[in-house]
Amino acid sequence: MIRKLLTAHNRSALVGSGLSIVMIVVLSALLIPLRSHIPAASIALILVVPLVVSIAIGGILAGVVATIAGFGTYDLFFIPPYGTLAVGTASNWIPLGVYVLVGIVAVIINRRFQLQRERTAYQARILERLASLPATLISEHSVEQVWRTATERTVNLLDLRGAMALRPDGNVLQPANIAGDHELADKIAETFIGSNGMARIGAITIETLKVRSFALSTLSDNFGFLVIWNEELPDALVQALNVVASQISAALERTQLHDTRLKLDTLQEIDSWRASLLRTVSHDLLTPLAGIKTAITTLNEFGASLEPYEYTQLLDTALGQADRSIQLVSDLLNVTRIEAGAFHLQYQDTNLVELIQQVAVAIDFLSVNSKLDLTAPEDLPLAHVDVGLLREVVWNLLDNAVRHSPVGEVVHVTVDLDSDFFIVHIYDAGRLVEGVDQVRLFDWFHAAGTSGRSGLGLAIARSFVEAHHGRLSVHATKSGTTFTFTLPRIP
Structure with missing residues (x-):
């Protein structure tokens, strides 16, 4: 690449030098017949034209060649005595000096222009490389990710030796997110972080590397410093890195604001969840507590006049409702342990039909006018399940079906299986309110309008x-509602 650039540069210098010589020859041929009629100063100005053209095309080298050629031609053919390099009178030195001075000024201006053009082109190439950086930084969702991406992408995009972040940790700065060459990272960090834990601002040289820090801050916060090191850090690169520092600062501020918003949203969700918890648990616990109170109150006021079977039935009702309250609390604790990964299922082979029948008997004891139609294959194999948890699943679904079926209607339970799953359908003639979100029906504390299918049971x-590792779903039609759950045949 460098060889190509040098070849192109030499070609331009050669073209500029040759063109200046040709122009000087042509202009001289035209001006020699008129030299006695044109002042020497005017001729000098005319010969400046090839000089300017050569510098514009070929740069300094072509300008030097044009200056020498123009000076010699001007002295030989337009300064008396003609045909010699003798200047003659002292006054002739003035146009010659002006010509040389113009050449020198043109070369200096051109050189400065070339340097500025090269610097601008270099900076444009850097900014072009960095064009994708803002979008990449904005796409990150944590401060840690922004820092890591900022250091790694800066090193990769700009071909730097290394970069790292100096991040505030309390009242001191700590190095982090080192990218590129790690060899001198510790030494650079020690050099830039003073004994008071604060960063030294500016540029230094460590061994053969130039090191520079860039403050990362906004009007509202200070995020630390980006430190980069490389063999060379030209001004154009430093200016581009100042832009990078501003982009990183903006990305860090945006990420912090995003994190703050997430925390606020989480706190609001927790508050809403807590309020729903209180409402729902209160409802689900008050129902059995009300039954317990009614039974005990009846026994207390009319116990002496009750028939023995009535007395026993009231006691059984109170005990049953107390057991349901205890079981509800136990279910909530088990759900918490399951979600935390701290609950281990106690698997054992179980007859699903017998388990469903046992739950149905218990529900029939607490319900009025409940009827059950249970269908299952005769050769249904045993299911490998946690009996305690599965009993609660069946209880909650059957209880839900019995409570929402019209009086006297039958709740249909079908047990089936395929090659991978046991499939249990529980159908009741109750209907969901139109427009109810059937997916959210199983969310914690979701209330399905006036259908009454709310509370903790379905979520549990x-x-x-x-x-x-099964699945619970619901399908509602105009004629009724079916809850279906599956259990793997081999968990």
Whole structure:
């Protein structure tokens, strides 16, 4: 690449030098017949034209060649005595000096212009490389990711030896997110971080590397410093890195604001969840507590006049409702343990039909006018499940079906299986309110309008089914509602 650039540069210098000589020859041929009629100073100005053209095309080298050629031609053919390099009178030195001075000024101006053009082109190439950096930084979702991306991408895009972040840790700065060459990272960090834990601002040289820090801050916060090191750090690169520092600062501020918003949203969600918890648990616990209170109150006021079977039934009702309250609290604790990964299922081979029948008997004892139609294959194999959790799944679904079926209607339970799963369908003639989100029906504390299918039962059932690697779903039609859950045949 460098060889190509040198070849192109030499070609331009050669073209500029040759063109200046040709122009000087042509202009001299035209001006020699008129030299006695044109002042020497005017001729000098005319010969400046090839000089300017050569510098514009070929740069300094072509300008030097044009200056020498123009000076010699001007002295030989337009300064008396003609045909010699003798200047003659002292006054003739003035146009010659002006010609040389103009040449020198033109060369200096051209050189400065070339340097500025090269610097601008170099900076444009750097900014072109960095064009994708802002979008990359904005796409990150944590401060740690922004820092890591900033250091790694800066090193890769700009071909630097290395970069690292000096991030505030309390009242001191700590090096982090080192990218590129790690060899001198510790020494650079020690050099830039003073004994008071604060950063030294500016540029230094460590061994053969130039090192520079860039402050990362906004009006509202200070995020630390980006430190980069390389063999050379030209001004154009430093200016581009100042732009990079501003982009990193903006990305860090945006990420912090995003994190703050997420925390606020989380706190609001927790508050809403807590309020729903209080409402729902209060509802689900008050129902059995009300039954317990009613039974005990009846026994207390009319116990002496009750028939023995009535007395026993009231006691059983109170005990059953107390057991349900205890079981509800136990289910909530189990859900919490499952979601935390701290609950281990106690698998054992279980007859699904017998388990469903046992739950149905218990529900029939607490319900009025409940009827059950259970269908299952005669050769249904045993299911390998946690009996305690599965009993709660069946209880919650059957209880839900019985409570929402019209009086006297039958709840249909079908147990089936395919090559991978046991499939249990529980159908009741109750209907969901039109427009109810059937997916959210299993969310914690989601209330399905006036259908009454709300509370903790369905959410607990879903959690316990998913703990078995199964799935719980609902399908509602105009004629009724079907809850279906699956259990793997081999968990």
